[in-house]
Amino acid sequence: MSTQSNQKILVVDDEPDILELLEYNLVKAGYSVTVAEDGEEAVKKAKKLIPDLILMDIMMPKVDGVEASRMIREIPELAETYIIFLTARVEEYSEVAAFNVGADDYIIKPIKPRALMSRIAALFRRERKKQPSQDQLNIGDLVIDKVSYTVIRGEEVINLPKKEFELLFFLASHPNVVYSREDLLQNIWGTDVYVLARTVDVHIRKVREKIGDGYIKTVKGVGYKLDV
Numbered sequence: 001m002s003t004q005s006n007q008k009i010l011v012v013d014d015e016p017d018i019l020e021l022l023e024y025n026l027v028k029a030g031y032s033v034t035v036a037e038d039g040e041e042a043v044k045k046a047k048k049l050i051p052d053l054i055l056m057d058i059m060m061p062k063v064d065g066v067e068a069s070r071m072i073r074e075i076p077e078l079a080e081t082y083i084i085f086l087t088a089r090v091e092e093y094s095e096v097a098a099f100n101v102g103a104d105d106y107i108i109k110p111i112k113p114r115a116l117m118s119r120i121a122a123l124f125r126r127e128r129k130k131q132p133s134q135d136q137l138n139i140g141d142l143v144i145d146k147v148s149y150t151v152i153r154g155e156e157v158i159n160l161p162k163k164e165f166e167l168l169f170f171l172a173s174h175p176n177v178v179y180s181r182e183d184l185l186q187n188i189w190g191t192d193v194y195v196l197a198r199t200v201d202v203h204i205r206k207v208r209e210k211i212g213d214g215y216i217k218t219v220k221g222v223g224y225k226l227d228v
Contacts, residue, residue: 007124008032008049012042012065013057013086018111022055022086025113029120039063043071050077053120056103058087058094066097073102073161079149080162082123086111092196099199100206102161104189126190137172139228142211144172151211163188164207167200171216171226180223200224 009031011022019035026033034049036042040062046054054072058065065085072078084105085098095106105119137144143152149165151158160168166188171179179187181197189195204224208216217227 006032007053008034008051009120010034010036010042010046010049010051010054012036012039012054012060012068014038014060015057018057018086018109021111021113022116025117029117039065039068039071042068046072046078046081047075051081053082053084053123056083056085058085058089058098066094066101069098069101069103074159076149076159079159079165084119084123086116096196096199096202099163099195100202102163104163122190137169139172139175139215139226142172142215144169153211158210160207160210164203164210167203168207168211168216168226171224175226175228178219178222178225183223 009026011019011026011033012035013019013022014037019037023033023035034045034051036045038060042054042056043063054069056065056069060068063071065087069083072081072083082104083102084107085103086107086109087094087098088109089095090108098106104123107116107119135146141153145152146169149160149162151160151165151168167184170184170187181200184200185195185197204216215226217225219225
C-alpha cells in the first residue's frame with residue numbers, strides 16, 4: 001500500500017450531501033479522493049484509478065453496490081483494493097451479500113466521520129503489520145501466487161476475489177492445521193470488523209467450487225484445514 005498522502009479512495013454514493021461530507025473529511029485526513037454517483041460509474045473509475053480503498057453504498061441506480069463490488073473483484077488489478085460498505089441497509093442478508101462479494105467492512109449509516117476515519121486507518125494499519133510471507137505456494141497441482149492473486153492449475157488460471165484468495169493462501173501456508181471459524185475470521189477479516197461466522201462457510205464453499213473439493217477439508221465440530 002502507498003503512504004497516506006498518496007492513498008487513493010473512491011467514494012461511491014448517489015446522495016450528493018454524503019459524497020460532499022465524505023470527500024471533505026477524507027481530504028482533510030490526507031487522502032486522495034475520487035467520487036462516483038452510481039455502481040456503473042464506480043466500476044469504470046475503479047479500473048482507471050486502481051484505488052487503495054472503495055467506500056461503497058448499496059442502494060444506487062443503474063448498478064447497486066453489491067453488484068458493482070462483484071464486478072470490481074473480478075478485475076485482477078483490484079484484488080488488493082479494500083471495500084467498505086456504507087449503507088442504511090440493516091438486514092442480515094444485505095451484510096452477508098456484501099461480505100460474499102469481498103467486503104472488508106460493513107458500516108451502517110448515518111455516518112460518523114471520526115469513527116469512519118478510525119476504521120479506515122485500522123484497515124491500512126493492518127496491511128502494514130502483515131508479516132512477509134512466501135509469495136508462491138505449490139500445493140498438489142495448484143500454484144497459489146500472492147503477487148498476482150491468482151491460482152494456477154495446469155493451463156488454467158483461476159482468479160479469486162480478495163477474501164477467497166486470502167483464505168486459501170492462509171490455509172495453504174499452514175497445511176494440515178485445523179482452524180476454527182473464529183480463527184479464520186480473526187486472521188482474514190481482522191478484529192476491527194464484525195463478520196458473521198457463516199461468512200467463512202460461504203467463502204470456503206466458493207473456493208471449493210473453483211479449485212475442487214479435494215483440498216480444503218471440514219473437520220466436523222472444529223473447523224477447516226488444507227490437506228497436503
